[in-house]
Amino acid sequence: MPIIRVQTPSARYDVYAAAGLIDSLHPRIERLAGRLPRKVFVVTSSPIWALWAERFCASFAEQPVALFLDPGEKHKTMASVETLARQMARAGADRGSLLIAFGGGIVGDVGGFLAAVFMRGIPYVQAPTTLLAQVDSSVGGKTGVNLPEGKNLVGSFHHPLAVFADTQVLGTLPDRELRAGLMESIKAGIIRDRSLVRYMEEHAREILARDARALEKVIAASIRMKAAVVSRDERESGLRMILNFGHTLGHAIEQATHYGALLHGEAVGWGMIAALRIALKRGSITRAQAERLEELIHRYGPLPPLKVRAAKLASAAGGDKKNIGGVRRFVVPLGIGNAGVIEDVTQAELEDAARYMLAQARES
């Protein structure tokens, strides 16, 4: 089983990726957290819980308390965190309680933030159930919720005790979510792992058909990339910023479509296409590289069509939270398998890139 270590100045933990992990969560967590008289809370969504509760609970002597988050980005709010915190308080949670976030990226972000702020922080475990959450959002300690003004504007850095990515759980994942999650793997390859790019080019059919070996390979490589970057830059002061490749315009798209029309990975897919345009214009990649990567992204599509205005996207992207003191930072690939940050991207460049991307997004 691939076990990938994350080691930052403030935390050290492992990401496990294998089939059937949810059958043995309790003994695994006990090995990490010790045998305290802990109450265990599971933040999850009812569709996930309906499918997996029985297997999930089988290894626990005392049944964990399940708390439900309604599905959808629109419930990734402060109000949801407050509701869940109140339920925990009423169920007798204390500082010795433990939380497990069992679900997709939204459950992980909200559950992790809840763990970060409940009684000023309790330990938690990530058990991601979507590909996107397994390869990206569950690793790295970023937690948070949205404001109407933008995505993830409120949150914490709070590392889990461990991440258990059960690849078997992906069996019930809708095809569209699988494809969306793979966009983050493509991102991982572009910014940091050429061989992953090549593998995804050469094995698209097996990966999309959920061949177990191919999928585990992609998942492990993606997590390895994320873990390495997070280990070197916990708080996004430098290197970690490259993880935002495709996310500046991706977030702008999600905001402009009110987080409803696209999955996060799909928005990142379009955001990468726009970012490749800026990279090409800046000369950080060649035309051949840009075309090759664009083709790879579309190979794992289809990305859904978009109806938004380029100027709107560009101005939303200008307010992105990666900006510090008014400087507009933007991640571009440097060739394939490497990336960097440019600090002087202009509104005109953002608009041109958005227009270029929208020309494809309106056709698709």
Add this chain to the structure above:
Amino acid sequence: MPIIRVQTPSARYDVYAAAGLIDSLHPRIERLAGRLPRKVFVVTSSPIWALWAERFCASFAEQPVALFLDPGEKHKTMASVETLARQMARAGADRGSLLIAFGGGIVGDVGGFLAAVFMRGIPYVQAPTTLLAQVDSSVGGKTGVNLPEGKNLVGSFHHPLAVFADTQVLGTLPDRELRAGLMESIKAGIIRDRSLVRYMEEHAREILARDARALEKVIAASIRMKAAVVSRDERESGLRMILNFGHTLGHAIEQATHYGALLHGEAVGWGMIAALRIALKRGSITRAQAERLEELIHRYGPLPPLKVRAAKLASAAGGDKKNIGGVRRFVVPLGIGNAGVIEDVTQAELEDAARYMLAQARES
């Protein structure tokens, strides 16, 4: 000017206590945070801002953006944090922005929590304007808000860049708030500083008359105690717990009276009287010590009368968040100037202590 260093594994900063500090906040902050192109936000309350805005703003070249929190414990909520975060986002705040919490304990707790979670954490400065906030809540990095289920159930540890306690600002503090704040100084003395207990016994008249020298002495000693404890135990795993002397039943009183009838310091005053009863019964203080300390507390009263049931207080105290894994922890003085934690306090002891305290609180 007394400058007191706080040094924890995750932060190092100074607490300044002197008259007139708010006239020079901008250059002082620049010395700490550097000359970034930062936007500065001030979380405050309108009564405070009405009194001090002119002097506060005079040292800033670019005017800080003032954000207002309605006064009162009932606004120490997640909803307030969300409202303030949205205002910041709309005003163009980014990760390079800086926040100043300028107000009493509630402004400090809410403003600090806002800084902790806005874009996963921005730097902030505490500029406490009440005695309670100066001697206690602004130092130590604890931030948070209440839930209907209990006080401070949601929050973060987030240290400020510095604390500026301007003793001149206390000039406009209502007398009742001064007395309530002094309860935390009495607590500081009881758990850790015999000489502060003696000083407060011998100089009650000057202190209550706000003699500048006497007040500064009490403030500096209180901060010194808090800073020393926090420096040795940042996350309340051991020693820091003694700071909760008087707070277990104090919080229960606040909860039972819906955070409306008493100031926090007043509830702590009553809570200390109850805790002294448990300490006496356990033999951790003598009868003479208990009487002497009770007298000191009442000397800085009057504490307002209370109408609650002892059983209710005892059961609320049993759910206190200092409990871990169901163990009920309780802080008692060990003589005067020292304190410890007992882990097996019973419901009957809590009820007896509450009854003892209520016998005085009903008369008063």
